[in-house]
Amino acid sequence: MQKDARICIALFQQPGIYGRMHVVMQVTGRKKVCKLFAGILILTMVCWSLESYVHSSILDRLSQYENAYNPGGCRDLLLSKLIFKHRNDLGAILQKLGFTVGAELGVQQGFFAETTLKQWPGAKTYLLVDVWSEQDKYSDAANVNNAKQNNYYEQTKHRMSPFIANGVDVQICRNFTSICAKQYPAHYFDYIYVDARHDFKSVYMDLVDWWPKLKPAGIFAGHDYVSQNEGPAQSGQDWTINFDGTIDTTGTVVKGAVNKFAAEQNVTVHVSQEAWPTWAIIKPVIH
Ligand SMILES: C[S@@+](CC[C@H](N)C(=O)[O-])C[C@H]1O[C@@H](n2cnc3c(N)ncnc32)[C@H](O)[C@@H]1O
Numbered sequence: 001m002q003k004d005a006r007i008c009i010a011l012f013q014q015p016g017i018y019g020r021m022h023v024v025m026q027v028t029g030r031k032k033v034c035k036l037f038a039g040i041l042i043l044t045m046v047c048w049s050l051e052s053y054v055h056s057s058i059l060d061r062l063s064q065y066e067n068a069y070n071p072g073g074c075r076d077l078l079l080s081k082l083i084f085k086h087r088n089d090l091g092a093i094l095q096k097l098g099f100t101v102g103a104e105l106g107v108q109q110g111f112f113a114e115t116t117l118k119q120w121p122g123a124k125t126y127l128l129v130d131v132w133s134e135q136d137k138y139s140d141a142a143n144v145n146n147a148k149q150n151n152y153y154e155q156t157k158h159r160m161s162p163f164i165a166n167g168v169d170v171q172i173c174r175n176f177t178s179i180c181a182k183q184y185p186a187h188y189f190d191y192i193y194v195d196a197r198h199d200f201k202s203v204y205m206d207l208v209d210w211w212p213k214l215k216p217a218g219i220f221a222g223h224d225y226v227s228q229n230e231g232p233a234q235s236g237q238d239w240t241i242n243f244d245g246t247i248d249t250t251g252t253v254v255k256g257a258v259n260k261f262a263a264e265q266n267v268t269v270h271v272s273q274e275a276w277p278t279w280a281i282i283k284p285v286i287h
């Protein structure tokens with residue numbers, strides 16, 4: 001039998017990574033290289049499991065304390081660098097906090113909505129806001145033609161169907177964010193994710209329109225905490241063009257709007273540790 005075929009059969013018969021590596025060592029005779037490789041592999045896996053154990057136990061303890069004794073009290077810590085590494089962590093945080101009502105402004109194909117809801121089985125209501133229409137003065141990879149926009153809308157509905165089947169009240173407002181905001185009362189949402197237009201004026205307007213709709217101690221977050229030269233320019237998008245055709249000469253776009261708003265509200269901006277970072281703010285509880 002060929003040497004390669006013997007390796008493959010032996011590999012499938014041996015349980016566990018170390019067992020499999022052992023077979024490779026025996027058959028190939030390259031003991032040192034294989035041992036080193038197996039060692040690195042095992043060490044990496046131990047580190048991963050340790051990190052995820054620490055991560056989830058801190059998240060558990062903080063959210064238990066939060067929910068039992070001090071709602072809103074240590075939520076800033078929950079979003080600290082220790083916990084909030086990637087925007088995909090948000091769904092699990094919302095679940096731990098017992099949140100039930102969320103919104104996403106700017107949905108596109110519904111990918112992030114799906115990721116969030118998969119980790120948030122306690123969600124009862126999730127509002128999706130998107131105009132799903134090509135726009136003027138909008139230099140953004142998301143500004144595709146109307147045939148594609150209609151397809152994105154259909155894709156979103158399809159992606160949401162398992163959650164609807166599980167009882168989530170998925171609401172869709174196919175309109176501009178400023179118009180949809182008017183349909184919701186103050187303090188309605190536990191969580192709002194802002195990811196529609198990315199020019200300074202649009203982001204700032206979304207923040208001002210939707211902040212009152214968030215409950216105290218709720219999480220206000222959004223995508224792409226960058227300035228024009230931290231990604232948009234390099235990817236051929238010009239976010240310095242505001243929705244009204246004026247130019248954001250500061251070039252600070254999303255980052256500038258979020259920082260201005262946070263300074264006005266005197267709140268901390270938490271930022272995930274990834275390319276195209278997500279920002280997050282806890283709405284203060286006024287006692
Ligand atoms: C970046 S995409 C959203 C991506 C999505 N949140 C995700 O992570 O999968 C931006 C979306 O916002 C929508 N949009 C842009 N400006 C808008 C506005 N003023 N009102 C409503 N939707 C808007 C666009 O149609 C586009 O689908």
